[in-house]
Amino acid sequence: MKHLLKMTPTFFERNRTGDLMARATNDLKAISITAGFGVLTLVDSSIFMLTILFTMGFFISWELTLVSIIPLPIMAFLVNVYGKKIHSKFTSAQDAFGELNDRVLESVSGVRVIRAYVQEKSDESKFHDLTEDVYRKNVEVAKIDSLFEPTIKILVGMSYLIGLGYGAFLVFQQKLTLGELVSFNVYLGMLIWPMFAIGELINVMQRGNASLDRLSGTLSYKEDVADPVQPVEGNEPEFLQMSEFTFKYPSSNVNNLDNIKLHLNRGETLGIVGKTGSGKTTLIKQLLREYPEGSGDLLVSGVPIQEHSLRQTRGWMGYVPQENILFSRSVKENILFGNPMATEKDLQEIIDLAAFRKDLEMLPEGLETLVGEKGVALSGGQKQRISIARALIKDPEILILDDSLSAVDAKTEKKIIDNIRKERNAKTTIITTHRMSAVEHADHIVVLEDGKIIEEGTHEQLIAAQGWYYEQYIKQQASAVEEEVHSV
Known part of the structure; x- marks a missing residue:
């Protein structure tokens, strides 16, 4: 989990959530079995087998012992072949399970949309196909697994046959007594368990190796954004500055931000507006170092942002994303996530600041109301205000409303x-929006289009310029007046 929390959005774009869940559960379980049961079996069976072989050779006959274990190299070869097949089949089965996990997660999250579009049968069919695929691939693993026991039994039987046959020959040659032959066969019978144990060990280890390979692929993914070796310590961000700043996503062929120039002093409010896809959220992600x-330059108090530690940079900020992420806990716990040390007085003040008091009184259990998975029990507006309250209770130096x-x-x-x-007249606020009314009061407003600032x-000043901002403002004001008339 520590590694996953360090990953940037690029990592999660390349890895499915369901598959990551499978790696964090099933694969870790397979590895833990290998590390526990596997290692114990390896030590136990190896010591026991070597002790028995030494006893057979030293006290009875090295010649008969070596002849009797001729099938062992054959067993080692076959078990190795089976092990490689187990590795391949088990990897495939785990991949299929990860895909099934992802599908279930999507279906549960999107159950409202599935029902709205009457796609229940289609979703059931896809789930059935994935379940069948997981079943089929696990059956293939079981088929290989089932070869271990008969193979070992046949080879153990061959050892018995060789031991009895060659032992009888040595008795006739008077190189071995009948009592020693009987004792030898007793010892030979004692080798059955370690042989089976080693076969099972190979099975378990190959499963563990397959899971380790999958997990290693996740753990070996390097952090895209890391702390500097010697981070610069800063108290408070006095100003933010972007100078000829250009950025494009790893998957993009064009610049998503192009030659951005901004300067925002502490205590000021910046409004960012523009069409959908103009780069508003992309600009915010640069400040969050996602x-x-x-x-180009992105400076905090005159220092490049990458020279500050991630903990410090993000600690300055209170972020309310477009997609309101709520945890499956109570309203109170979700708000206090921003500041677990906040007092009851702080909590009540923040509820009023976020204009959530009236809605809170309507909830069945008030602050203790469970919000459900991703806030499913709440309306969109309620989720937004809880998210805003969570950011405000942190009392951040920079509040970002995306x-x-x-x-x-x-x-x-x-x-x-x-x-x-x-409440925040001495602290910095950044607001991205489609509503011009939300940024009328801002000290500085920029209009983005295709990642470029086209007005500011x-x-x-923007109204006087009569550009895109002016046009949108007039349209929105007219719509607001019309809605007010209709409501009357």
Whole structure:
């Protein structure tokens, strides 16, 4: 888990969540069995077998002992062949299980959409196909597994046959007494268990190796964004500055941010607006250091952001993403996630700041109401306000609202913005939005298009320029007036 928490979005774009869950559960279980039962069996069976062989050779006959274990190299060869097949088949079975996990996760998360589009039968069919695939591949593993026991029994029988035959010959040659031959066969019978144990050991170890290979692929993935060797210590971010900053995603062929120039002093509010896909969230991700830095300068208090530790940089920020991530806990626990040490007084104040008091009174158990998986028990607006409360209770130096007011009405939006302006007048706030009303008060507003700043200034300056910002503002104001008339 520690390794996964260090990974950037690039890693999760390349790895399915269900498969990662399978690696963190089934594969770890297979490895733990190998490390526990496997190692114990290896030591136990090896010592026991060597002791018996030494006793047979030293006290009875080295000649008969060596002849009797002629089948052992054959067993070693066959078990090795079976082991390689087990490795291959088990890897395939685990991959199939990971795919099944991912499918179940998607189906449960998207159950509302599946029902809305009447795709239950189709989803059941796909689940059935994946289940059959997992079953079929595990049967293939079981088939190889079933070869171990008969193979070992046949080879043990051959050892018995050779031991009796050659032992009888030595008795006739008077090189061995009848009593020694009987004792030899007793010892030979004692070798059956370690032979079976070694066969099972190979089986377990190959499964463990297959799981280790899968897990190693995850653990060997290097961090895209890492702490500097000697991070610069800073108290508070006095200003943020971007100078000729350019960035593109690893999977992109074009620049997603192009020659961005910004300067934001502590205590100021920055509004970022633009069309969908213009680069608003991409710019925010650079501040959060979710991806390796691009070219140009991104400075915090005059120091390149990559020279600060990740813990410090992210510790400065309170982030409310577009997709509101809530944990399957109570409303209270979700809010306090931003600051577990907050007092009850702090909690009540933040609820008012996030304009959540009225909704809270409507919830069946108030703050103790469970929000369900990803907040499924709440409306979109309620989830957004809980997310905002979680960020505000942290009292961050830099508050980032990434289109975080889209699910609330204009009146509630204004109330939240006014509360934030009043309580955070000495701290930095960054707001990305499609609603111009959310950034009217901002000290500086930038308009993005295709990753470039095409307009910037205060609200008044952008209105006077009569560009894209002006057009959108007029349209939205007209729509707001029309809605108000209809509501009356």
